[in-house]
Amino acid sequence: MELPFLRYAALFIVSFLIVRILISIRNRSKLPPGPTALPVIGHLHLLSPFMHQTFQKLSSIHGPLMYLRLGSVDCVVVSNPELAKELLKYHELTFSTRHLTAAIEHLTYNSSFAFAPYGPYWKFIKKLTTFELLGNRTLGQTLPVRTKELHHFISILLDKSKSGETVSLTQELLKLTNNVISQMMLGIRCSGTVDQADGFRTLVREVNEIFGEFNVSDIIWFFKNIDVQGFRKRFLDIHNRYDSLLEKIMRDREELRKNKKLNDDDVKDFLDIMLDIFEDEHSEVQLTRNHIKALILDFLTAATDTTAIAVEWTLAELINNPEVLRKAQQELDQVLGKSSWYKNPTLLVSPTFKP
Template identity: 40%
Template sequence: MDNDDLRAILMFMLPALLFIILLLSKRKGKAKLPPSPPGLPLIGHFHLLGPLPHRAFHNISQRYGPLLRLSFGSKSCVLVSSPEIARQCLKINDASFLNHPHKTNLDYVTYDRSDIFMAPYGPFWKFMRKLFITQLLSPTTLHHHSPVRAQELKFFLHNLLKKADLGEEVNVGEEVALLAYNIVTTMAFRKRCSDVKSEGSQLVQVVKELIELGGKFNLADMGWLFKKLDLQGYRKILSTVRTKYDAIIERIIKEHEESRRTRRKDTHKEHEAERDLLDILLDIYENPNSEIRLTRENIKAFFLNIFGAGTDTSSLTVTWAMAELMNHPDIMEKARKEIDSVVGKERIVEESDIPNLPYVESIVKETFRLHPTGTMISRQATQECEVNGYVIPEKTSLIVNVWSIGRDPEYWEYPLEFRPERFMNEEGESEMSLKAQNFELLVFGAGRRMCPGVSLATKVVPTTLAAMIQCFQWKLPHEGDVDMEEKPGLGLPRANPLLCIPVPRPLPFLKL
């Protein structure tokens, strides 16, 4: 082939090549990916993370923008840090983000995603969601267990009163967590975890370990060889702790099954008043005609869900609220006056009082804004979609930084200050429902995968906080303010315990 032949071939191919390049450039233009900060080979943006990912992500967004594409090993994700873009992801494109990404530790803790939190969107998840809303945490069930919560609140205040009479300082986080666990274990299977001889106490300790393990970062989630090497040794640790949990919960289930057989023999006995959450699940487990047949693993995973969402969320929020109130005594006093005017001084505040305590509700909302126990919402794209003009490819993980959104100065005036009044309108009513899809305050998520435990949390948290304010004056055992440092964890735990000294108020009902 001479030069003239080669030139002729090139002249023929050149238009075709230009046409292909033009098509590719147009396709690339359509598939415009979100901007990405500079990364490193192999590890991507892993070096930008720190012990507190929500803070690290916040700093990244402050520098590079509210919608970013990040990579961690072979995994890619999209980071969202503004209410408007969160709305596009979790409302407009809700159908594209119905699954949670695989997390090695959480997958194992939840029995290979056989719970409502991690289960993939589909018939099982829909069935469990319906079960939560219509039975397990329905208004009827919550009302049925309201005496349990009221009694546990009295036990809690009684314990604080004993320590107050001795002049002892109180670890607020531990005391409130014990209350939350007592409520959940009693609602779940009629066992108070504060009884050291009961399996409830053992169960709580193991659940705490599982929740902590579930929140730890596992290098296996970066893909490649990390998945097989298990450099951090989590496989053995997870197996050991979950085996302990299995043994305890299995004994509780078998005990319930035996009790149910005994009750069935007594046809004259009223059973409904004794039914707890485990009874509801066992009814479905034993029903051959159930739409979905639950397994033992489903039941065990459910209780891990309700322990994680129903105890840590509540206790951490109340603790953060108390920490803020200790630094803002004027706000605490204003709340106390509201409680005294509405409830009076002859009885303990009740769940039914909360709608009439808008300032207390606003304190809770402001605590959720600054200290969200779910710092980030994690999802995975099940199909390609467009967000804010950018294409999000299928299987891309989504991280919505709730902690960062709560500090967005475009939506919040003086975002770093604790100001419950921001949620009050001119009529003195509390605005912005925690149950609605207000993307400036994404406390319980949004869309179809919004947390189903919101009804329980919105009863326990404000009532507990109001009772603590109503019944005691609180003092610090040291000079200065309470620190607001955080530490790593699945929720948003405090780095240092909140230690306070309760001083009983002269209320007729507050007696040992």
């Protein structure tokens, strides 16, 4: 009885593997050329820490349009400006959807704007972001926030300089961008003495880190439901902490809105705008609480680290190029004056000042 069962099981496994191989060969014929792949891992063994150098070396052998298989994930690498333009400009909709990892899908409630496919939801949120969160009225209303945070940032640098202390620009720039974005989004500072703010800042950093980490379960199909690296346990823990914290922030805001309605002249942060749409039964797109949480996470993770890193690299380039730094200082002195920018940092963040 046991022997026939083993035969049927072996026959099933062999048949399954043959079907997968045939499907793979059939699909492979439609893809561009590429190096020979190994079983299971594909071309993962060819990748190095310097990915751009790896792609350049491989493209010189296999051409500007090249196929790579990373585990079970088929990828096409474009190494030519003309082909990149062809794909991204003339076939934008075909390639506009981003690949979702398990961490991104779960942490963003499968409602991420950044990873949403092109459609009604994506178009609605883009319009909402353009005209509400980043509209002239909202930016004008939140100008005092940016002014205050910039003044605080400059004061820290001056105080440290006077006392001869070193400054971690990386940390201070992260605090600056975190505070500005979190106040525009939620009306709270993410770098302060309040436990809620500090907890939120820590969570945003952890989310950014786990989004960029390699998870073998995302690319090798038979590991999909096996938590080999303990990755799922980590992002479930982050998700639970983020959900609890943001749910409390949302409930507190809803309570305030019930007790005191905002006037038209009151400054509304992004959470207020989203709650207005959430409560509007006739909205173009019906938002859920999970949509709001996902959108807030999208903007916090996308706008904090990237902004801080861009400013840090700009400062590093200026320090390494004294002549360029001197010209930039001269332009600031000519346009703003030698001391007015510090006495009135509004000049640096005003929409009218375009360097």
